Every structure is written in C-alpha cells, then in structure tokens.
Amino acid sequence: DADVTQTPRNRITKTGKRIMLECSQTKGHDRMYWYRQDPGLGLRLIYYSFDVKDINKGEISDGYSVSRQAQAKFSLSLESAIPNQTALYFCATQLGQYTEAFFGQGTRLTVV
C-alpha cells in the first residue's frame, strides 16, 4: 500500500460544482502539502500544514480551501470549480525541515 494515498485518481466535474480531493498518509509526518502541476509551469504550492492547527496559504491559494482533519488527513476543496483549475494535483508529506518530500499518486482533475 502507498504511504501517501490520494482519492480520487481521476475526476471530471462540471463548472460551478464543489469538489473535494482527499489525501491520507501512513508515514507519521506532521507536514502535509498540496501542489498543482500544469504543463510548462511545474508544481506550484497551493496550501500547506505543519500540524492539525496550522494551515498556511501557498503561492496559488485563490479558489481553493483545505481542511486538516487529523495528522494523517489533509483535504483540498474547490468550492466552485472553473475550467482553469483543470490540472494534476499532488499531495505530499515531509517529516520536517530540509527533509525529502513524499508524494501521492496524483489526482487528474478536469473541469468542463
């Protein structure tokens, strides 16, 4: 089983719909991250959390919200999806500062 699990793996949704992407991890790491990958832009940070009570905005947080339900769970929500949110989304965990990031398998989201 994967250490960092994202659900769903693929999703097609309509403009204006609310959608939640889920991430769970068994690595025991406090730090969790959500990234978005677009062609030609690499991965960009949406939100990150250092523990259950600590949520921080990344460079592209507009249109997104997150919830850290437990140390092991970190969800990303699109309140009203729009087509330019079509992208590959990654969840990642880290043990601490300057440590390797471990990624989930990614969620391919298409907004039509």
Added chain:
Amino acid sequence: AQTVTQSQPEMSVQEAETVTLSCTYDTSESDYYLFWYKQPPSRQMILVIRQEAYKQQNATENRFSVNFQKAAKSFSLKISDSQLGDAAMYFCACMMEYGNKLVFGAGTILRVKS
C-alpha cells in the same frame, strides 16, 4: 523572488549515452537543499538525487550525478549509460524558506532513443 529555472523543455538521448539536464535557481538563503525528481508516465514523483548546499562534494546515485555550482546557483543532473526506463519528466526543486517549502522548475521531458 525565489525561483527555479529549467531552460530545456525537452531533451533526447541515445540509449547508453550520457545526457545532462540543466537547472538554475535563485535564493538569498545560505542553507537550502536541492533535488531532482523523476516523473514517469505513471505520474508518480520519484526522488532521484539530493544535494545539501553546505556540502561541496557533488552527490552521486549510481548512474545519476549532479554538478553543483553554488556560486553560479547551478544544479545540473547527469545521467550516464541512459536506459529506456529513464524516459520521463524531470523536475529540479529547491527547498527554500528555511526548509519549509519546495520550489519547482517547469520540468524537462527526457526521451531515450533505442
């Protein structure tokens, strides 16, 4: 702004040959780590190699090695004896903001020809 630049959108290499992927970065921090990640068609992000900025010695992992030039803020990846399984997107990344955030380059697609 803290940025990571990969100037080669695509590269090709013949099987068994050597290829170098380029990466430059910009940070005012003195402590940082650098990474190369591989993303095959499966989408999984796989760590290839890491380099601590305070270490002068270039990191090596089997066929993968880096050329780390701290003054020039350059961090290139050399793949020796290229194999078909090396074909993937490669991302350069720098861990900045005192080890709290990863900043990625745009990626380089590597094609391996048989």
